[in-house]
Amino acid sequence: MSVQKACVIGAGVMGASIAAHIANAGIPVLLLDIAAKEGDKTAITKGAIEKLLKADPAPLMHKDAAKLITPGNLDDDLPKVAECDWIVEAIVENLEIKRGLYAKLETLKKPEAVVSSNTSTIPLHYLIEGRAESFRKTFMITHFFNPPRYMRLLELVGGAETDPAALARIEEFCDRTLGKGVVPCKDTPGFIANRIGTYWIQVAVNEAIDLGLSVEEADAVGSRPMGIPKTGVFGLIDLVGLDLMPLIAKSMKSVLPASDDFIRTNLQHPLLDKMIADGYTGRKGKGGFYRLNAVGGKKVKEAIDLKTGAYRAAQKPRPEALERAGRSLKALVTDPSPHGEFAKRVLVQTLGYTAALVPEIADTVTAVDEAMRLGYNWSFGPFELIDQVGADWLAAEIAAKGLPVPKLLELAKGKSFYRQEAGKLEFLGTDGAYHPVERRPGVLLLADIKRNAQPVLKNASASVWDIGDGVLCFEFTSKMNSLDNEIMALLTKTVQTIPAKGYKGLVIYNEGTNFSVGANLGLALFAANIALWPAIEEIVEAGQKTYKALKYAPFPVVGAPSGMALGGGCEILLHCDAVQAHAETYMGLVEVGVGIIPGWGGCKEMLQRWLSVKRRPGGPMPAIGKVFETLSTAQVSKSAHLAKELMYLRADDGVTMNRDRLLADAKAKVLALAEGYKVPEEFEFRLPGPSAKLALDMAVDGAAGAGKATPHDITVSKTLAEVLTGGPNGDVTVVLKEDDILALERSNFMRLAKNPKSLARMEHMLETGKPLRN
Known part of the structure; x- marks a missing residue:
């Protein structure tokens, strides 16, 4: 049932x-x-x-x-x-x-x-x-x-x-x-994630206070350098609420034995008690360890001094220990500085406590690691962290404090908790033997495939993998999965390889946090700053040709996004035969935010989608108006379901709720489409031209008059209007091909790219991650 x-x-x-x-x-x-x-x-x-x-x-x-x-x-x-x-x-x-x-x-x-x-x-x-x-x-x-x-x-x-x-x-x-x-x-207090997570928070707070670190220093060390979200510990407490911590601790203490190390680490801190009493309970209250305070008419982020309890301007420390350690966790926890000591104390206690809890709270280390990755957003589970610092090192540190070494760490002496054997991932069990890491039926992970295979194709920014049954998977591997000419070159080669080698189709997918944040803005800005305009136009044209070739390839292409799919990342999905999206997919053509317009066919594809469903006696203007509204305001869907409403996804595109099942679902869609696959027919556009552009321009001027558009917003929006209405020679009696719309995209993209105000927007986005309203 x-x-x-x-x-x-x-x-x-x-x-x-x-x-x-x-x-x-x-x-x-x-x-x-x-x-x-x-x-x-x-x-x-x-x-x-x-x-x-x-x-x-x-x-x-x-x-x-x-x-x-x-x-x-x-x-x-x-x-x-x-x-x-x-x-x-x-x-x-x-x-x-x-x-x-x-x-x-x-x-x-x-x-x-x-x-x-x-x-x-x-x-x-x-x-x-x-x-x-x-x-x-x-x-x-x-x-x-x-x-x-x-x-x-x-x-x-x-x-x-x-x-x-x-x-x-x-x-x-x-x-x-x-x-x-x-x-x-297991039916134990706090189960897995909160049993470990609340202990970790207690330890981190205790050690930061004991070592005299500021909240910013503790969070700088105890966050991404340790595979923990950027909030760190104090930012996390602010998020969940300071007043919740004593309640959780009281509940845990009431059911845990007095010998449990949770009891030892549950210390009273007068400052925290005072903060709660005064209403400084975190983001839901007047502030917490951090707060936003109005200073001179501006909001200024402040942090509390753990010694005095007074607020001061928040700092952005970059401890030298992090510079010395680089990406090595072992180097960080062995650094002789107070920051290295903080990392060591927190990890030794947290990982030691965790090791002592298996099999009490769960039968396997894999269950513990999965719970902490999914429940606390850790990049690595506790036993994956132990493998990074070494089980022998951890056991020695625990023994040096005169504490008993957990049995599980004794079993791991000279070993790791995870290993690869014949291309398969295995974990160390409580019996001292290794066992295969099993996936649930129907789960297909690219990470598992990559352990036991070589890429079919590869370059510096992308790889292509055989995922079985005649289906290939194209994976972005660039920083933040940003799109560049290397990706375009490999996509072109992939489109040629699939029919030549007898493959059935292609999935575009990766297991990064985000599908793609769009084009590599840094490269574009660098080229613009030295006036390499022909090189920029070449990249734009290459992207247009690559995406069009993908659209009209003699095999099905299915996009499988999760997380952000913005700009060029959204455009590649618009050119796929179908999309199988994770429910938490955030799609959008956001180019206007950096002073340009979609240049890799995004305008063309959105026009085609809306014109296909809005062909009414009123002509093309209702469809053009919807596309203009969506693109000029850089709307991003807040879910895959909302992406359908915005037409970034089609009504019949699939949605997968479980991220781990996305690749399998996308592969199944490719195989279904491959049966009797036919290349789509090219769309013909009939666009109204200057008279329609005038109507959109008037709407832009109205928005500006209402204070909703900046001067450069006006410039960018009116340029977008020209593309969407078919350009100066547009007329509903004239048929425009896809290449005609692409030419309009390209020429107007370049016009904006040369505008100093657009370059200022690009630079500001790269520096701050936020749009510039100029």
Whole structure:
């Protein structure tokens, strides 16, 4: 039985967000909470849905998903749980209140329906005390991480009596339908991620204070150099809330044995207590370790002094230890400076604690590593970090402090926790033997393929891999997957290779954080600064020809993006036969932000898409107007579903919820398209020319008059208008070919590229990552 309808009980921030994500997956969900004391008894859940629609970041991938959430109240609507296949309890962390609810659900739910709790603090065996055997068989914990839409981790906990088939059913649903990285956990306090994560936070705060580091120094060292998000520890505490930390610690201490090292590291810091008491609880309060303060009419970022408690202007330190260490974690933790000592103390305690918890909290090191990567966004799991510094080094550091070396570290003596054997990734088990790292059925990762293969084609910026069944995969490998002439050259070679070697088709995909942030702006600016205009125009023309060749190749091409697909990264997807997008794909033609227009066929492709669906008696202007609005305002979709609304994706393009399943889904789409594949016919354009441009120009002037457009916005937008309306010779009686539109794109792109104000925008974007409003 699959989940056809769900219910979430508890319409607080977490419960409502869980309901939102179930709705994101297209599943109807009943949202229940206590009845309001006055007026509409369902006001609480209705209010929660209204908040979902206004929240930022958005819990909903598309506002229409809210229509799948039915509000209700526990007085009148609890019997409706009988219609549901999965009931998620997300109410207050009070054992007796939860047990009271379960007693009611036991008599109302379908026998096979699963009930799960989102608790992270109460052990499962406490929750089901007094319940019937039939209830215990279908009860489990499904611990979502906040916010549920964006945080991939879901910790799944079954009890001794939980039916394995019920667990498997929910695991499959959460994996495939909700896109979660499901990690099975033991029924232990904090499960995996919070057990380790809260300990790590405590240790980092203690050591920063003990070593006299500033919050900025601690976060500079304890972030990306250690494979941890750029917030670092103090920035992370601000994000989740300082007031939450004592509550978590109290809960953990109440269930952990006194001998657990969590108890030792849970120290009282008067400054933190005062900050909470004064309302400095982080981003949700008046500020936290960092705050934005108005100084001279401007917002200035400030940081708190851990010694005095006074705020001062925040610094951007770059400790010499980081310069000396480069990318070597071992070099960082052995650096003799206070910053190196901080890194060493934090890692030795955190990794040692983690090693001592296996197999108590999970059966394998792979489960622990996956939980920390997905739940805390670490680049590397704890055991992957141990491999970087060396298990023997870590064991020696622990022993030097007079502490017992965890058994798992003893087993790893002279070894690593991960190794490659015959092209396969293996991990060290608690039995001292190596075991293969298994993927779930249907998961295909390029990283696994690359361990056991050589690229079919390769250059400095891209590689092409055989992913089986006659399908090739084109992978960007440049910095931030930015697009350059090397990528264009390899794409051209790939288009020639596939039919010559008898391959069936191509997937364009990579496993970077972002699909592509667009063209290599730094190279373009360098060429512009030395007036290499012919070279820039050559790159633009090469991109146009390459993408057009991809579009009309004699085989299917499927784009498979995840994360940002901007500028040229969006344009390559517009030229694919189909796209299989990860649900969290953020697409957009954002060139106007750097003072230019799409130059690799983006204008042409967007015109074709809108003209194909907007051919009405009113002529082409409605379609042209939509494309102009989208491109002139540099709109970026905030999900794959919203990309369809903006026509960056077609209505029939696929959406994959689980990132790990994206490549397999895209490959399947290529194989389906390859059966009887026909090259698409070239589109013909009939565009209205100068009269239509005048109408768009008037709209731009109106926006400028309302203060919504800067002087250079006007220049760029009017140039864009010329391309979209067919240029000076445009006329609805004249047929324009794709090459005609590309020529318009190219000439107008070059005109803007030579404009000093466009160059200023490019330079500002490269330096700050933000658009210049000039």
